Amino acid sequence: MKECEMFSSLKVPCGSKILLRLDGRGFYNLSKQIGLKKPYDSLFRDSMVNTATEIFKEFSPSFIYTFSDEFNILLVDIPFSGRIEKLNSVFASFTANSFYSNLIKNKISPLISQSSENNNNNNNNNNETIIGDLEIEKIFKTLKTISFDCRVIPLSSEMVSEYFKGRQDEAWRNCLNGYIYWTLRDEMNKEKAMKILNGLKADKIHDILFERGINIAEVPSWQRRGVGIYKVDKMVIGYNPLSKESTTSSRRVIKADFDLPRFDNEFFDNFIE
Secondary structure, rough: OOOHOOOOEEEEEOOOOEEEEEEEEEEEHHHHHHHOOOOOOHHHHHHHHHHHHHHHHHHHHEEEEEEEEEEEEOOOOOHHHHHHHHHHHHHHHHHHHHHHHHHHHHHHHHHHHHHHHHHHOOOOOOHHHHHHHHHHHHHHHHHOEEEEEEEEEEOHHHHHHHHHHHHHHHHHHHHHHHHHHHHOOOOHHHHHHHHHHHOOOOOHHHHHHHHOOOOHHHHOOOHHHOOEEEEEEEEEEEOOOOOOOOEEEEEEEEEEEEEOOOOOOOOOOHHOO
């Protein structure tokens, strides 16, 4: 039956680099299920960044860029002999499982800590502990299955920076639209907010936000430009017991960069060699 597997021999072009773009499926409903803050929630951000870090540890890509519910993974050394069906299926399933685990962990860890603290401080009254336990149980019951779709994008070296600049521009648009929409929703219903936003230019959006005390240029960088995950050199101080001297060495460690610059060609020179 091997011959019936239509796409098993489909591979990425030889010599090309590839981008894997993974998008969360149904994440609008997910955000409502777990009560995420709008327009941004650090719990969701941390879950995405933790997932990206686990992807990096498992598959050793050159660079990962994440914003909203999206991962963009640059692969120079391509696993699975470049088989597209394997790349799509394995990365999508790994990402979904990792994100679910990280989301649960980040969501319930404060509740567990609070529950334990209350239990220690209120040995004669377990009401606070019960509330914490019920909240944890509720999270598991209401959180539905999480999935990501995955697409393979072959790119030449010259196209890599252009691709990421385009995604970073999208992150900025998401930031601008998210802030204006949810700012207006604090004042009116969905229909009125959408009517105001229809055809609204960026400069007018800036003005409306500024009138309400929000300078969009000064919101956290990760909201405007996304987060990058990549490896950097780190100097490590050690000790040589034979010579009884301190030693220094350089190690490659994974960094989550929450203060990315505007992407340009120079930024990606180290990632496409």
